[in-house]
Amino acid sequence: MSDTIRLDGRVLYLSQDPAVIEAQLAGENFTRDTAGPLRDNVSTDEITPVTVMLTYDERLGQYPYVGFKAGERLPIGRNAVKDGGFRVTVAGKRYGKGSSRESSPLAELSAGIRLIVAESFERIYQQNCDNIGILTTTDFSVLDRLLAGVAVPIDEFLKGRDSLTQQIIRSGGLLAYSRFAQWPAPGARASDAPNEAPGAEPKTLVEKIIDRHLHPGTASAQRGDGVFIAADWRFSHDYFTGMCAHLMHRAFGKPAPLHAPDHIIAFQDHLVLAPQSIPHVRDGLLPGVANLMEGHTSFSRGYPVRSHGALDGVPGSEGICHALMAEQYALPGQVACGTDSHTPHSGALGCLAFGAGATEIANSWVTGYVRCKVPETLRIEIDGQLRDGVTAKDVVLHLLRMEAIRSGGAIGLVFEYGGAAVRATSIDERATLTNMVAELGGFTGIVEPDERTVAFLKERRGVDFVLEGWMKSDADATYRDTIHIDANAIEPMLARPGDPGNGVPAPRLEQDVAIDIAYGGSCTAGKREDFDFYHEVLRWGVEHGLRVPERTRLYLQFGTMAVRAYCEEQGYLPVFERAGVTLVMPGCGSCANCGPGQSANPNDVTISAINRNFPGRSGPGDVWLASPYTVAASALAGKITTFEQLQRGHG
Template sequence: MRTPSEPTGGSRTRNISLSGNLLVITEDTDLLAAQLDGTSTATTAELVRAPLMNNISTDEIIPGWCCYWYDEKLGEYAYLGLRDKKFGQGAVKAFAPQIIVSGEAKGCGSSREHAVYAEKYAGVEIVFARSFERIYQQNCRNVGIITCDDFTVLDALLAGEELPLDAFTRRANDIERAIIDLGGLFGFNRETRKGTQSPIKPDFDAARPLNAVEKIIQSRLSSRNQCPEDAAVRVGESYFVEADVRFSHEYVTPMAAGMFAQQFGADAALAGPESCYFFQDHLSLAEPVLKRRANGLELIERVENLGKRQQEFATLSGGNFIGPADTGGSRAICHNYIVENVARPGDVIIGTDSHTCTAGAVGAFAFGVGATDIANSWYNREILVKVPAVIQVNLLGELAPGVCAKDLMLALLAHPMIQGSQTLGKVILFSGPGCASMNLDERATLCNMAVEAGGMTAMFEPDHVTHAHLALRGPAASAGTDVLSDQGATYSAVVDIELAGVEPMVALPGDPRNSFPLASVDTEVKVDKVYGGSCTGGKAYDMDMYASVFKQARARGVTVPEGVQAYIQVGSEAVMRYAADRGYIELFGEVGVSVLPPSCGACINAGPGVSESPDEVTVSAQNRNFPGRSGPGQVYLASPYVVAATAIAGRLSSVEDMFKTRTQS
């Protein structure tokens, strides 16, 4: 079977017509299922005019467990996780759509390139959507799938026209267009090395004041597109940038390692292996969960093979392997480890995980990439960056007691200047006097969830909080380079947030953007499981917040009620030591909460805390709750304070209300 390493197609003279099936992903999943089983009576024109499904996550394009494969088997799993579950394995591949059509924000969520390969191996050549998430669109481009948000082009195809490739790519810049023309990133680089592809000289602006994001990009430009004197990088233009840190985890390393060997040769060496990290963190607690599934033994074997292949590649390449812990689980979740030990101000950091943006808390320009991008960067340290527009979010004042960064981020997801597709591909730059009241862990929460807003990443400019964090690494550690925005720098929007006005929030099941004030939920939500963990909710300060609530419960002699399973999962061994030193581990146990070692665990549907049936309800401190993300049940997102209060109340609850039912019954 062919491994996903060699995109096919690509020709500057290629013409495209509608020669195969077209699949329209409508809001009405019955209409979608009818297309797949051949019972649809609607015309294609009627389907395209019907409400299209928005916010299709990569979890829905391909569920997490399907990513244990990385060959043509992926085609059988295309859209197996789509909401409502109206069709089964292999249905999309059997239909063999040449073109897929959907609505806004296609490909939100995970950076998994398995999603676009699932579409590719199911026959998809072109994806139309009203808008695309950045990583998904870049992954499509890298593997030779054409994306287009111009529905007049779709209309022309439906009318029977044959169109040149550039009709689909007219909104792309020159480098993006060349990559598409040549069938993907590897084809582009191969033809460039051979000299058959002329070097593309990107455009620059005249010198101007730069914001911190633009400054970092300009400082890291590759030698093949250096910035002339008295010039500046241009927003919307793409440049090759040299990465300071590259990392991957066991989901992606084997796929990328296969690409690396096929493209660059079996003896190819990593450029700068000391700055490459390989984490075994996503599936380290998966076995007990997988055992309960019908094909559990097969899945466990796949997981074990992923780990072995990753460790072999890391060892042979000379990279840093951050593997399992002796006491179970992982040594750390990749994002926690990078923030604790690696990220520096001014760094460019790329990782095969959409939450790589967490390292923006330290003043790094950090963002997620797919398998093709990481494999290419292992060889030459380069990553193609389209200079993003930057939204400046000014934080003013301080948060009220009992309100934290998770509440602020959920509030931002509902903000009129952030919600919808207004942040797609952009960077959120947090600034203003309110930043001084945010500790490093709280900054990490805000940056971590920038991708849930559709953003490329988020950043804080370095200050005394940053420097205090870096000082914990010891005097021999590099402090990086403080990069601050120039006076007069340009932003696409400026948003002022009065922190005192932020209240406890909750995201209702299905999407993190379904966020509302907790006080507005006027029906009782009884819970089956409570999960405090993941890269978002497993940091040291998160432990402080859980503990502050559980101490109140212990003082009253109240514990987690019967029938509710509650878990706290730390994000790293360092956080586990922090919690143990403060007596939190004993405290959590005394109130009936199970403590778990570091791992992505339930957040990726691979550890204790996952739901087992559609009617189960979970309240979680993780970052996303897309359908199927953490099992088949319903997941509410909330802050560590609300998660802990909910564990004690047995229902979705604020800290103030968590004892009400117990004391009145």
């Protein structure tokens, strides 16, 4: 990369005012002052909606920001960024939140964007930019100098970044760096216990796992250091397998020399229900889906990797990647990484699991290593006991509405969950806590493995696992902060449409909200215990003469086929049928705006147990987030209500 950077094009300010956006697209230039307030929380769903992610090359340059919402409008159309000659994008806080999709920065890069200036960035998005050669900065004075015609030294864009990241940026991206790096076979330190001798600095659980997986060329690592760590499991799903393979072959040749291919997994889960997806059918997108599926299957059949595919004769898959990772692969003390922001799901087992972009995964397939920054840890101490009808989903929505988290104060941190309430929860519920660290902005979530973990591994997987003494944080480990939560004080929660951080206690909702769609499923809410919750509400409803009303549709989607088998064994399916439920086989479905449960028009109102509700996430309508209990109760009532409120009204 050049030693100095000059501005050779225009600046696009992602203003809250759609008129300002439209004026810029028409050729008018603005300043930060005249552009007005900048949009915060611009998600990757807005930068590249899933309906445009049907290729993984420069054609993505037609689409950046086509899902960007200003006011109630979508002012940026196809080719607008490229045709406008923009080279810099400017936005507010938490830019790039949401999905780990590398399609977003790749679309920006392919449209001509070379620099993103924002008040703060989400971790995976910024790392993806580093990996493909887009510069990022939170220093708005750098933008002022560029606008004044100054050639800004590259060092100005590296301030505050760890030394490894600086090297990668100077190299022009991760794969350019990787070609000249040394990659000794991982595993040399796996049985060691570095930095755990008597008198050593106290460590958190995540720090201990990182120490045990460090690249052999790194003697030790401190908080804030950029490091490569050996990954026990590396996976991709059907949206990004083809992109990963394309990048890998371009960098390492074809066939590429995979490291430990039996620990690489290809999941087919996001696109399996595309033939039932409203926009994919309506807009003629199925050929693009077929293109992505060809890239996925070409890799999974061309290399001796593990694979979980589509069902035979029935729309659906074996399961959602995160759920299958917990059901079949991840173990306490391991490292798992995948092309999805909800990879921290497996943190429920005491595994260090985190999401990464396609370039990162492509590199890991060959080297066995993934990059991370040794993170600080935020301790979430949940004491007391959750009330009846309150779940882990309510806990996360409660956390998300805290201003310190809404404003991005937890970006890149580990969320370490503990306390009496956490120890009392099942692994399924712990997985909800760790899964939704993606929405909280964290690096990952983790729960110290205990006897419940051991029982889960034995009962669900037949694994006799013995916990080791190091698999916990030291008593005097250092935390960035500790948040204390009284479990008994948490009420059933909702998140208003637009962002998971728009939390409100459900009993305090001041108006009736009629719903058209209720959806229960996804990696977050398609587990066994989630279906226990759905069944508890719907059985009560059936016993009291209730059924989903005609104007409302309730979809329940299994997270894996093992969850469906469990529901069949428990006798849940007849109750679901009597209640008027539409059952959907495993897959990401409406959570990825690619299957039953998505909205068809902007007036549709959905209550959903999924993890995020950014604009366009599950179709054009409004999406409220809630727990499985509240979703099922609302479906029976035809309006947003809690299970307790439903029972009081029909007791």
